[in-house]
């Protein structure tokens with residue numbers, strides 16, 4: 001079998017005004033849908049970062065991809081890496097401290113390869129009549145749990161005013177509890193993550209305490225301020241939340257850099273507080289895992305097939321974390337159903353992935369979904385591996401065309417949360433790390 005065509009679809013999807021230490025989400029999130037056709041009529045699909053940069057990087061690999069055997073993934077990776085390096089890319093070195101995952105120019109080839117690998121695995125699954133999780137080694141679980149991913153947010157739905165504001169303004173502890181109740185009732189999530197780094201730390205501590213009071217000990221809690229706190233503030237928050245973040249919860253990227261996180265962990269331990277630190281900002285490549293372990297900076301690594309280099313690399317990461325006695329969770333960004341199924345398939349095939357995965361899916365709108373049959377269902381907070389070959393989703397081409405039209409109508413081609421924050425919330429806002 002040979003790949004006969006690479007089709008790239010740039011789409012825009014409504015995104016509510018969610019806040020983080022990066023700033024504010026724009027009314028539209030950008031995604032790229034990758035579709036590979038083969039000479040045997042089988043098509044494979046994947047979803048990745050949107051806008052100009054990620055698309056151009058995929059375009060640049062067209063001649064490497066078309067004509068290849070989709071089973072030969074190691075060879076494809078070698079070719080993509082070789083071409084990227086020949087074009088001047090320096091592999092590695094991509095901390096996410098300042099830039100959101102899709103906008104980091106470093107190590108782009110891993111994200112490009114990931115998008116192509118996932119589409120090839122979809123083809124392979126369809127060719128052999130098996131779900132992708134079976135193709136990559138077999139499932140460790142039939143259903144993959146996800147967490148309720150809470151955000152502080154400005155009032156307003158996604159898009160330019162045409163989308164419902166399901167959760168209204170969330171800028172206080174009470175409003176976050178309401179948001180969580182709504183999300184848990186609708187999706188059945190059993191673990192809770194709060195995106196922090198937005199309000200004064202004391203207010204975020206109060207939010208976590210209010211969530212614990214409302215949901216009790218059976219719902220592990222995590223907070224992720226994306227490096228907004230100094231070492232001292234991180235320690236103060238760790239102390240204030242010693243009970244709330246225990247029992248399967250964690251403190252994610254409290255401050256910038258592995259050295260800082262190592263210091264936080266050491267000083268918390270010296271006070272008898274054994275809170276686990278997690279990271280998707282300071283640990284973004286294999287070499288970081290070893291440094292993080294040596295510094296005692298990170299106990300739980302957040303994987304993500306979109307930037308760790310695809311599904312098989314996430315499995316390698318899972319094994320490495322198991323060997324190093326570190327935990328494994330999964331990171332997300334605004335996404336639709338194709339990404340959700342890729343995350344689900346790989347999570348099912350990672351025995352060591354025991355934390356509920358992040359997902360932004362509840363924040364996206366039903367009317368933007370591009371897979372046939374509409375939104376992927378959650379049962380008791382989990383997505384089940386469908387009894388279908390490949391990823392288990394088929395593109396709805398009318399919906400995809402609507403996504404492309406939305407993309408053509410808007411002018412921006414790059415995620416810039418800082419600019420959005422200045423436009424809509426505070427004209428003088430700057431990203432400052434650490435802020436508190």
Ligand code: GKR
Pocket residue numbers: 018019020022100101195224226280331332333334
């Ligand atoms: O969507 O604003 C967001 C998140 O902050 C995202 O960009 C992060 O990459 O969710 C992510 C995280 O866990 O750091």
Ligand code: MG
Pocket residue numbers: 224226252253279280281331
């Ligand atoms: Mg994070």
